[in-house]
Amino acid sequence: MLEKLKNVFSTFVKKSLTEKKIDEAINDLRILLISNDVAIDTADEICKSIIESFKGQQITRLTSTKKMLFDTLKEVMIEILTPEKEIDIIKEIKTKKSLGLPYVFVFFGINGTGKTTTIAKVANFLKESNISSVAAASDTFRAGAIEQLTKHMNNVGINVIKHGYKSDPASVAYDAIEHAKAKEIDVVLVDTSGRQTTNRNLMLEMQKICRVTNPDLKIFIGDSLAGNDVLYQAREFDRHVGIDANILTKLDADAKGGAALSISFETKKPILFIGTGIGYDDLEPFDRDIFLSNILDIN
Ligand SMILES: Nc1nc2c(ncn2[C@@H]2O[C@H](COP(=O)(O)OP(=O)(O)OP(=O)(O)O)[C@@H](O)[C@H]2O)c(=O)[nH]1
Ligand SMILES: [Mg+2]
The missing domain is CATH 3.40.50.300 (P-loop containing nucleotide triphosphate hydrolases)
Structure with missing residues (x-):
């Protein structure tokens, strides 16, 4: 069941960086997320957080960009999936x-x-x-x-x-x-x-x-x-x-x-x-x- 969402991120991290600029890639990510059942507001928030994280960061080499993109994505996901309080x-x-x-x-x-x-x-x-x-x-x-x-x-x-x-x-x-x-x-x-x-x-x-x-x-x-x-x-x-x-x-x-x-x-x-x-x-x-x-x- 998670294969599709996994493909979204994979496509985003891989393809975007060799072929497109970051902002275009983020736009692609937004569409991919929405078409994989992520609600529009959530997709927007994910993309906004990624853009925020990139702000002010100097993108120099392709490899570091790719890592940065992945790390940012991970951080955003962790933040979303961490509740205010766990319940046992x-x-x-x-x-x-x-x-x-x-x-x-x-x-x-x-x-x-x-x-x-x-x-x-x-x-x-x-x-x-x-x-x-x-x-x-x-x-x-x-x-x-x-x-x-x-x-x-x-x-x-x-x-x-x-x-x-x-x-x-x-x-x-x-x-x-x-x-x-x-x-x-x-x-x-x-x-x-x-x-x-x-x-x-x-x-x-x-x-x-x-x-x-x-x-x-x-x-x-x-x-x-x-x-x-x-x-x-x-x-x-x-x-x-x-x-x-x-x-x-x-x-x-x-x-x-x-x-x-x-x-x-x-x-x-x-x-x-x-x-x-x-x-x-x-x-x-x-x-x-x-x-x-x-x-x-x-x-
Ligand atoms: N495949 C699958 N079907 C589920 C799951 N949980 C519930 N269902 C099915 O969903 C249908 C509705 O389940 P119910 O438990 O009656 O749902 P409900 O929310 O109580 O429905 P109402 O009382 O009419 O509002 C049933 O056919 C269940 O077998 C699940 O995790 N997987
Ligand atoms: Mg019922």
Whole structure:
């Protein structure tokens, strides 16, 4: 999935310097980034940072320019992919547990990005670390959503707290938290319905869910196939609800990898996991250095 992004940088570093001037090369890079799913604002920022780094630098020989270009690119990528604060969820869950309280995750995103599937994957991941969880069926909006969550959770052996359709999602989540407290369950995973950021009522509902549950981690689920749009989705959810961390799904499905840059750039929050398939084990921690070495391993 990262091959395409890697090709972008390879083309940029190699071709540009023998054939074109730096500014032309940077313009080419911008187009290449955008055509590889990096959001326009992010691509612009990457190019701006590179231009800034070059300012005032005397370009003398071709070889040193090439190295300079590569080093600058790397620095810019590291900066984008380094969140303001790293999050160790296992450690945080244990700290909360030591206080006798469950750790609450709320998952949100637009329709169909993979929220419900990801919740089952996260529950499965936690289970493997001996952390117990319960899910809250707070998608009371979409037909079939409660059954879908229940089916996934059955498959990974996790209970679901549910009310009926059209019931208040915040109170479902609240009940799940009460249940977790009573049963000494470590984690509450709140599933929410997919919502367009332009739907004011659904964004207000999301705010209410967060107000009532006071979550430890608000997770934006971004679809890596969404291209440019993922940045705007993240921006709007951050503005309305606040994002603490991201999970990027569908990296297996011919994604070009650009969404990881866009989402990190926009939110400055960590990408906790990437989804790499529809199986419950298809969840991998996002590793900045591996990602970087994949896209910058330019020969
Ligand atoms: N290939 C691939 N498919 C995924 C991944 N994650 C989720 N999916 C698929 O994406 C589709 C939507 O997944 P859901 O979990 O229902 O998404 P959702 O965000 O809960 O959807 P709504 O509740 O309708 O908003 C399903 O067909 C999933 O199997 C992934 O990492 N890779
Ligand atoms: Mg869902």
